[in-house]
Amino acid sequence: MVSSKYFFYNNPFHASDNNIERLKLFFCLWILMLLPTCVEPGLGEDDHWDGVVVTESDFLALQGFKQELVDPKGFLRSWNDSGYGACSGSWIGIKCAMGQVIVIQLPWKGFSGQISERIGQLQELRKLSLHDNQISGSIPSSLGLLPNLRGVQLFNNKLSGSIPPSLGYCPLLQSLDLSNNLLTGTIPDSIANSTRLYWLNLSFNSFSGPIPATLTHSVSLTFLDFHHNNLSGSIPNTWGGGSVKSGFFRLQSLILDHNLFTGNIPASLGSLSELKEISLSHNQFSGAIPNEIGTLSRLQILDFSSNALSGKLPSTLSNLSSLTLLNVGNNHLNNQIQEALGRLHYLSVLILSRNQFSGHIPASIGNISNLMQLDLSLNNLSGEIPISFDTQHSLNIFNISYNNLSGPVPTLLANKFNSTSFVGNIQLCGYSLSTPCPSPAPSFGVIASPPKLSQQHHRRILSTKDIILIAAGALLIVLITLCCILLICLIRKRATSKASNDQVSRRTGKGVPPVVGVGEVEEGSGEAGGKLVHFDGPLAFTADDLLCATAEIMGKSTYGTVYKATLEDGSQVAVKRFREKITKSEREFESEVSVLGKFRHPNLLALRAFYLGPKGEKLLVFDYMPKGSLASFLHVRGSETAIDWATRMRIAQGVARGMFYLHSQENIIHGHLTSNNILLDENTNAKIADFGLSRLMTTAANSNIIATAGAASGYRAPELLKLKKANNKSDIYSLGLILLELLTGKSPNESINDVELPQWVASVVKEEWTNEVFDVELMKDASTIGDELLNTLKLALHCVDPSPSARPDIQQVLQQLQEIRPVLSSQDKITSSSTIFA
Numbered sequence: 001m002v003s004s005k006y007f008f009y010n011n012p013f014h015a016s017d018n019n020i021e022r023l024k025l026f027f028c029l030w031i032l033m034l035l036p037t038c039v040e041p042g043l044g045e046d047d048h049w050d051g052v053v054v055t056e057s058d059f060l061a062l063q064g065f066k067q068e069l070v071d072p073k074g075f076l077r078s079w080n081d082s083g084y085g086a087c088s089g090s091w092i093g094i095k096c097a098m099g100q101v102i103v104i105q106l107p108w109k110g111f112s113g114q115i116s117e118r119i120g121q122l123q124e125l126r127k128l129s130l131h132d133n134q135i136s137g138s139i140p141s142s143l144g145l146l147p148n149l150r151g152v153q154l155f156n157n158k159l160s161g162s163i164p165p166s167l168g169y170c171p172l173l174q175s176l177d178l179s180n181n182l183l184t185g186t187i188p189d190s191i192a193n194s195t196r197l198y199w200l201n202l203s204f205n206s207f208s209g210p211i212p213a214t215l216t217h218s219v220s221l222t223f224l225d226f227h228h229n230n231l232s233g234s235i236p237n238t239w240g241g242g243s244v245k246s247g248f249f250r251l252q253s254l255i256l257d258h259n260l261f262t263g264n265i266p267a268s269l270g271s272l273s274e275l276k277e278i279s280l281s282h283n284q285f286s287g288a289i290p291n292e293i294g295t296l297s298r299l300q301i302l303d304f305s306s307n308a309l310s311g312k313l314p315s316t317l318s319n320l321s322s323l324t325l326l327n328v329g330n331n332h333l334n335n336q337i338q339e340a341l342g343r344l345h346y347l348s349v350l351i352l353s354r355n356q357f358s359g360h361i362p363a364s365i366g367n368i369s370n371l372m373q374l375d376l377s378l379n380n381l382s383g384e385i386p387i388s389f390d391t392q393h394s395l396n397i398f399n400i401s402y403n404n405l406s407g408p409v410p411t412l413l414a415n416k417f418n419s420t421s422f423v424g425n426i427q428l429c430g431y432s433l434s435t436p437c438p439s440p441a442p443s444f445g446v447i448a449s450p451p452k453l454s455q456q457h458h459r460r461i462l463s464t465k466d467i468i469l470i471a472a473g474a475l476l477i478v479l480i481t482l483c484c485i486l487l488i489c490l491i492r493k494r495a496t497s498k499a500s501n502d503q504v505s506r507r508t509g510k511g512v513p514p515v516v517g518v519g520e521v522e523e524g525s526g527e528a529g530g531k532l533v534h535f536d537g538p539l540a541f542t543a544d545d546l547l548c549a550t551a552e553i554m555g556k557s558t559y560g561t562v563y564k565a566t567l568e569d570g571s572q573v574a575v576k577r578f579r580e581k582i583t584k585s586e587r588e589f590e591s592e593v594s595v596l597g598k599f600r601h602p603n604l605l606a607l608r609a610f611y612l613g614p615k616g617e618k619l620l621v622f623d624y625m626p627k628g629s630l631a632s633f634l635h636v637r638g639s640e641t642a643i644d645w646a647t648r649m650r651i652a653q654g655v656a657r658g659m660f661y662l663h664s665q666e667n668i669i670h671g672h673l674t675s676n677n678i679l680l681d682e683n684t685n686a687k688i689a690d691f692g693l694s695r696l697m698t699t700a701a702n703s704n705i706i707a708t709a710g711a712a713s714g715y716r717a718p719e720l721l722k723l724k725k726a727n728n729k730s731d732i733y734s735l736g737l738i739l740l741e742l743l744t745g746k747s748p749n750e751s752i753n754d755v756e757l758p759q760w761v762a763s764v765v766k767e768e769w770t771n772e773v774f775d776v777e778l779m780k781d782a783s784t785i786g787d788e789l790l791n792t793l794k795l796a797l798h799c800v801d802p803s804p805s806a807r808p809d810i811q812q813v814l815q816q817l818q819e820i821r822p823v824l825s826s827q828d829k830i831t832s833s834s835t836i837f838a
């Protein structure tokens with residue numbers, strides 16, 4: 001039934017058995033195995049290509065499987081014929097290859113009953129997903145008979161008994177999630193037998209006994225979650241192979257809270273260089289926090305609360321520059337809190353409560369700009385609250401109660417938090433009506449102030465000092481301003497003389513060799529004639545400034561040449577110089593370009609000025625984008641610089657917002673959207689360039705450009721071969737290709753085995769190996785973003801539909817992208833709130 005030539009290209013059952021093929025398979029099922037959402041009909045899942053009749057043995061096994069389950073809602077009624085439908089897609093939850101079952105996927109079906117041991121007969125089974133049912137009984141030990149088993153998702157059921165050690169016989173096991181069941185017994189050593197295991201979640205059960213030391217040697221394990229069990233003993237100090245540096249360890253999450261662990265926190269944890277989250281809270285760990293924790297440079301979450309830890313906070317903790325949460329509350333830690341914690345700029349939660357910390361509250365904590373929650377209650381801190389807290393606006397949970405603090409509470413804190421945040425500090429004042437601070441002395445004339453008032457007196461002297469400082473500062477500012485004015489005058493004078501010098505030197509052939517002047521070719525330009533028109537923006541230069549700027553060629557296109565021009569004052573702009581005879585007449589050009597110059601949107605490259613030279617040369621001046629184009633950002637970089645999904649999605653949404661503005665607000669067709677003319681600013685925000693240029697061209701030039709799209713051909717909608725005129729839907733096609741480019745990391749201009757990118761993606765998806773299309777870099781986070789990848793892929797394929805009418809419009813694209821990943825980063829918020837519509 002599938003006769004396409006792509007069929008064998010990625011057919012995993014094809015004879016070739018090299019490593020690459022295996023690596024592909026490894027990635028293949030990552031998402032499918034991890035995500036409950038893959039259960040919804042995914043991309044291309046309607047197309048079941050495997051029409052082969054199910055094998056007798058698999059048919060009998062499925063029958064046995066059905067018999068032992070209780071199916072109150074009748075989902076398995078579709079398993080009714082004598083096996084013909086099993087592999088043709090009419091049996092719910094089954095996928096086959098060559099007549100053998102490879103996937104059983106039946107979550108949220110209300111099943112009870114048990115999982116039959118006959119499951120072990122399904123020799124090709126890769127994935128067993130029955131999570132979120134009411135299934136009881138034990139985990140079949142026959143799972144160990146399945147050499148291809150990769151994923152087992154049985155979480156949120158009522159399974160009891162223990163984990164069958166035979167699971168260690170599945171050499172390809174990648175993901176095992178048995179969380180939230182009623183499982184007991186110890187965790188078998190063999191569980192770490194698979195060298196592919198990267199996801200192990202046994203949380204919310206009643207497992208007891210120790211952590212198998214074998215797990216601490218695993219080089220594949222990435223997520224380990226054992227929280228809420230009854231595990232005990234100490235944690236082996238052999239993480240990362242003990243002291244031996246024996247490989248690359250991938251562990252990112254180590255979650256062991258709410259167990260009965262004892263002993264010290266092992267120092268070898270410091271060798272887990274990828275660790276992002278560690279939670280050991282609610283156990284009985286004792287001893288000091290090892291200094292080695294400070295080497296975990298990627299750590300974002302550190303929770304050691306509610307143990308019996310003692311000693312001081314290691315000074316190395318202030319090296320954890322990515323940390324957002326630090327909770328060591330409810331331990332026996334003592335000594336001072338180090339000032340250096342203020343270096344943790346990303347910290348948003350800091351909990352040190354219920355310890356024996358003494359000394360002062362470090363002023364630097366008041367300087368952490370992201371801090372939202374600070375709990376220092378129930379310690380032995382003394383001294384005043386640092387005034388740096390008077391600028392601490394981000395806090396919304398604050399507690400310093402039950403310490404030995406004194407003096408006035410900074411106004412900001414006193415206004416924001418009620419007295420339960422401050423009580424239990426006998427000498428603290430000013431945080432409620434019943435704790436007024438001693439009133440300040442009425443005048444400067446107080447000579448013999450009582451001891452209690454010494455505090456206030458001190459403060460008043462300080463404020464006198466402040467006044468002097470402010471006066472001095474004001475004077476300084478006046479002086480500096482004067483200096484600046486003088487300086488600017490001087491520079492202006494020198495600049496004009498230098499500019500004329502430059503022009504002279506170029507004419508005499510003594511210019512700067514590696515660069516050329518934008519206006520160089522045309523003699524006599526500059527003050528001699530020509531017209532420069534500015535649109536709104538921060539740049540102020542004259543025609544002469546522009547023509548005398550040093551310029552490097554950045555690229556050439558069908559429209560002309562683009563230069564990076566550096567003006568005399570050091571500012572940089574991008575200048576587009578049109579090829580001769582392709583633009584409209586001067587008058588038409590001017591009126592069209594004036595329209596384009598009014599467009600202002602955070603995701604459009606702003607046109608700042610245009611210049612019409614006396615001999616008909618035409619220049620457009622744009623903001624210069626230091627990060628270059630999306631194409632080079634994606635395809636020209638070292639293998640060590642990964643681009644994460646969040647960044648790619650932000651770019652995709654930016655492009656969609658820009659296109660939305662063009663299509664719906666300005667009624668403009670881009671006509672030429674490629675990753676080469678999506679530029680990136682210093683914060684990697686997408687800026688669409690080259691929009692509306694067709695309005696400046698003659699009709700002949702335009703159809704010529706469409707026909708000879710050259711390097712951009714990969715982005716050209718198929719109908720343009722005949723139509724010759726771009727429209728909204730052909731823009732959407734190009735946008736779809738950019739989405740595919742972001743997802744796959746492949747350029748539409750390089751065909752894959754003679755197949756174009758959209759066809760390649762569609763063919764892979766059709767064979768249900770969807771995950772193979774994604775950029776390998778993105779698969780690292782497949783567990784969390786898999787859903788978003790799939791939905792974005794679905795949208796992208798919708799956009800590149802061969803039939804223009806089937807493609808969505810830009811509003812739908814934007815809306816769907818925002819639904820797929822609604823969280824805006826703070827950067828996005830800033831740009832979208834500063835949107836300027838002309």
Ligand SMILES: *[C@@H]1O[C@H](CO)[C@@H](O)[C@H](O)[C@H]1NC(C)=O
Pocket residue numbers: 077078079080081
């Ligand atoms: C089997 O079930 C499907 C779906 O429930 C139904 O369409 C079909 O007619 C049934 N076939 C038989 C032989 O009962």
Ligand SMILES: *[C@@H]1O[C@H](CO)[C@@H](O)[C@H](O)[C@H]1NC(C)=O
Pocket residue numbers: 165166168169171189190193
């Ligand atoms: C671990 O796997 C190997 C084969 O990969 C097998 O020989 C061995 O018995 C397994 N160990 C356990 C404890 O299951």
Ligand SMILES: *[C@@H]1O[C@H](CO)[C@@H](O)[C@H](O)[C@H]1NC(C)=O
Pocket residue numbers: 155156179180201202203204223224225253255
């Ligand atoms: C493990 O499973 C539990 C319960 O199903 C869930 O809350 C937790 O987030 C999972 N752990 C990880 C690391 O995803």
Ligand SMILES: *[C@@H]1O[C@H](CO)[C@@H](O)[C@H](O)[C@H]1NC(C)=O
Pocket residue numbers: 205206207228229230
């Ligand atoms: C741990 O074991 C104790 C008895 O030893 C039991 O009361 C408790 O419920 C168990 N906790 C969990 C989470 O299984």
Ligand SMILES: *[C@@H]1O[C@H](CO)[C@@H](O)[C@H](O)[C@H]1NC(C)=O
Pocket residue numbers: 294315316319
């Ligand atoms: C970590 O912190 C310690 C003590 O504060 C310091 O000596 C060391 O240089 C730091 N290491 C790095 C890599 O910053």
Ligand SMILES: *[C@@H]1O[C@H](CO)[C@@H](O)[C@H](O)[C@H]1NC(C)=O
Pocket residue numbers: 342363364367388
């Ligand atoms: C806190 O920030 C202010 C202003 O940025 C700075 O003057 C002060 O030195 C900082 N204090 C500490 C302790 O880092």
Ligand SMILES: *[C@@H]1O[C@H](CO)[C@@H](O)[C@H](O)[C@H]1NC(C)=O
Pocket residue numbers: 356358359380382
């Ligand atoms: C609290 O700190 C003071 C010194 O500031 C010390 O004398 C006292 O013993 C400490 N109290 C406790 C309970 O640690």
Ligand SMILES: *[C@@H]1O[C@H](CO)[C@@H](O)[C@H](O)[C@H]1NC(C)=O
Pocket residue numbers: 380382383404
């Ligand atoms: C409170 O701090 C003062 C010094 O500021 C110290 O003399 C006193 O002992 C402390 N009180 C307690 C109960 O720790």
Ligand SMILES: *[C@@H]1O[C@H](CO)[C@@H](O)[C@H](O)[C@H]1NC(C)=O
Pocket residue numbers: 418419420
């Ligand atoms: C004080 O604030 C806390 C939370 O900030 C709130 O839960 C509590 O009800 C407040 N108490 C009073 C007496 O207002």
Ligand SMILES: *[C@@H]1O[C@H](CO)[C@@H](O)[C@H](O)[C@H]1NC(C)=O
Pocket residue numbers: 377378398399400401402420421
């Ligand atoms: C502050 O901590 C104390 C002691 O744990 C507690 O009683 C109080 O409710 C807390 N206040 C707030 C606002 O959380």
